[in-house]
Amino acid sequence: MAGGASAQGAMSPGNGARRIELGPDDSGALTEITVSPGLSTVILFDSELTQEGADVEGRSIFSNVDVGRTTMRLVPSGRGTPGEKFRVSVRFRDGAAPPSASFLLTIHPARADSVVEVYRNARTVESYQQEAREARTETVRCQEDNARLVSERGAPGGLAGLLATGGIDANGVTGRIVTKTISSDPRNALQPFKAQSYRSTGRVALEVFLSGLRGERPWLVSGAALRGTSGAELKVVRVWQKSPVTSGGTGQVVIEAEATAESARGAFSLKLWEADGPRTVTIGNVTFP
The missing domain is CATH 2.60.40.770 (Immunoglobulin-like)
Structure with a gap:
C-alpha cells in the first residue's frame, strides 16, 4: 500500500476551531470557509448580528441556514457541486467598524470547517493561550507524522517492513x-x-x-x-x-x-x-x- 496519494484526515473533531480576525477595514475581505453536504458548519461571532442583514448566496442548496444572535449555522444539501462557491454576508448590530463581514463558502465532498470563530473586537488572553496550546498540539502531531514517514522510508518492504515499523504483532x-x-x-x-x-x-x-x-x-x-x-x-x-x-x-x-x-x-x-x-x-x- 506504499506510494499512494496522501489523504488529509483528522482523528476526531478535537482539532480546535478556526479563528478569523477582522480589522476595521476588513468589510470587503473574503475569507474562504469549507462546507460539505450533510455536515454542519457553525460560525461564531463575538458581536451581535442583525437578522435582516444576513445574506446567503445560493440559499436553496442549503438544507439548513440558521442565523442566531451571535451565530450562523450552515448545512449544505446534496444539491451542491464540489468546488462551487457561495458568498455569505452578515451585518453587525452595533454599527462599529467593520460594520459587516463576508465569507466565501466552498463546497468540498467530505471536508468541512465545523466551527469558525470570528473575532471583530480585541481577543482575550485566554483565547490566545488556547490557540497556542492547539498550535503546540499540531506541532507534535506533525513531528510524529514526520518520524513515522522517516521510519517507514528506512525500513525494508513487505512483511519485514511491517514488523520493523510495528505495523503488526x-x-x-x-x-x-x-x-x-x-x-x-x-x-x-x-x-x-x-x-x-x-x-x-x-x-x-x-x-x-x-x-x-x-x-x-x-x-x-x-x-x-x-x-x-x-x-x-x-x-x-x-x-x-x-x-x-x-x-x-x-x-x-x-x-x-x-x-x-x-x-x-x-x-x-x-x-x-x-x-x-x-x-x-x-x-x-x-x-x-
Whole structure:
C-alpha cells in the first residue's frame, strides 16, 4: 500500500476551531470557509448580528441556514457541486467598524470547517493561550507524522517492513469480507462490487473494487474520509489506486487509516473524491475486524 496519494484526515473533531480576525477595514475581505453536504458548519461571532442583514448566496442548496444572535449555522444539501462557491454576508448590530463581514463558502465532498470563530473586537488572553496550546498540539502531531514517514522510508518492504515499523504483532493482520454488508449511494460515480477490511496494530485498511463508471472521463481517487456514526473521523494516512477507472472497466482502491482497536469499532462511512471534478463515491456501513 506504499506510494499512494496522501489523504488529509483528522482523528476526531478535537482539532480546535478556526479563528478569523477582522480589522476595521476588513468589510470587503473574503475569507474562504469549507462546507460539505450533510455536515454542519457553525460560525461564531463575538458581536451581535442583525437578522435582516444576513445574506446567503445560493440559499436553496442549503438544507439548513440558521442565523442566531451571535451565530450562523450552515448545512449544505446534496444539491451542491464540489468546488462551487457561495458568498455569505452578515451585518453587525452595533454599527462599529467593520460594520459587516463576508465569507466565501466552498463546497468540498467530505471536508468541512465545523466551527469558525470570528473575532471583530480585541481577543482575550485566554483565547490566545488556547490557540497556542492547539498550535503546540499540531506541532507534535506533525513531528510524529514526520518520524513515522522517516521510519517507514528506512525500513525494508513487505512483511519485514511491517514488523520493523510495528505495523503488526504476533496476532498478525485480521481480515473481513464486507461486500454483502456495505451500502452504496445510488448517486455514486462508481459502485462497489467487492470490499474487504483489515486491521493490524494501530492501523485499519479497506480494499474496495469499483465498476460502472458514470461518464466517459476516467476517475482517479484524490482523497478519502472515514467517518464513524458519532461524527469522529479516523486519520487517513494513505490512499492508493492502481490506475484510473475507465468506462466499462474496474478499479481497485485501498485506504489505510490510523485506528486503535477501540476507535475502529462500529460502522463507518467512507467517502472518496477525485481531484478535479465533482464525482464522488460514498459507501456506508463499513466495519473492521
